[in-house]
Amino acid sequence: MNARETTVTTMIDDVTIRPRKETTRWLALPSLTMIWLGVVGIGLSCLWEHEATPGEVTESPTNWPANSRIERNATLPTLVVFAHPHCPCTRASIRELSQIMTRCRERVDTHVLFFKPSEFSADWEKTDLWLSAEAIPGVSVADDEDGSEAMRFGAATSGYSLLYHPDGRLLFSGGITGSRGHSGDNAGRSAIESLLTDGVADRKHTFVFGCPLLGRDAHCDSEVQ
Numbered sequence: 001m002n003a004r005e006t007t008v009t010t011m012i013d014d015v016t017i018r019p020r021k022e023t024t025r026w027l028a029l030p031s032l033t034m035i036w037l038g039v040v041g042i043g044l045s046c047l048w049e050h051e052a053t054p055g056e057v058t059e060s061p062t063n064w065p066a067n068s069r070i071e072r073n074a075t076l077p078t079l080v081v082f083a084h085p086h087c088p089c090t091r092a093s094i095r096e097l098s099q100i101m102t103r104c105r106e107r108v109d110t111h112v113l114f115f116k117p118s119e120f121s122a123d124w125e126k127t128d129l130w131l132s133a134e135a136i137p138g139v140s141v142a143d144d145e146d147g148s149e150a151m152r153f154g155a156a157t158s159g160y161s162l163l164y165h166p167d168g169r170l171l172f173s174g175g176i177t178g179s180r181g182h183s184g185d186n187a188g189r190s191a192i193e194s195l196l197t198d199g200v201a202d203r204k205h206t207f208v209f210g211c212p213l214l215g216r217d218a219h220c221d222s223e224v225q
Contacts, residue, residue: 081133083159085114175208
């Protein structure tokens with residue numbers, strides 16, 4: 001085979017191999033795209049599952065606990081919100097509480113209690129959540145040392161809210177967000193506002209979305225280390 005024939009043969013081989021490589025690339029692209037979409041889909045599914053998973057369902061006393069150190073208002077309904085100061089989900093609950101107070105400030109006596117382990121430093125609970133709650137007009141903020149009041153009221157999840165009648169009867173218990181860390185219209189906030197403005201609501205309990213109140217959660221544990 002002379003040099004010219006060799007050159008022609010090589011050119012023919014190159015033309016034959018290139019389409020095969022290009023075909024392989026185009027065949028691989030849809031497969032890689034499907035794999036990527038699958039990974040993204042699984043990630044979003046896990047995220048949504050976490051956001052939509054409520055906290056522990058508990059039962060609160062149907063009448064105001066006689067041994068509570070919180071003073072119940074005898075003329076206005078009393079709203080008590082329990083919060084973990086290092087729970088990122090609770091920012092949404094504080095925003096929703098602000099909405100409630102904007103509409104019903106003169107109709108309710110509101111307390112926010114932040115969990116505080118007795119062995120931790122004095123300002124451990126003074127986070128941005130504390131400051132945000134303290135800035136809401138009409139809201140009293142205090143620490144709940146070792147979660148004593150939370151246990152007394154049956155609160156197990158950050159953001160758990162309780163509304164009591166002036167005579168001490170429980171009117172509502174549950175969360176005031178629709179999912180973890182998300183603000184917006186939701187059944188809990190609507191129920192509390194309806195009870196405060198009209199005296200009735202279509203439900204007395206909702207799920208609560210947040211970290212475990214006493215800190216037994218990866219999100220909260222990572223904050224306190």
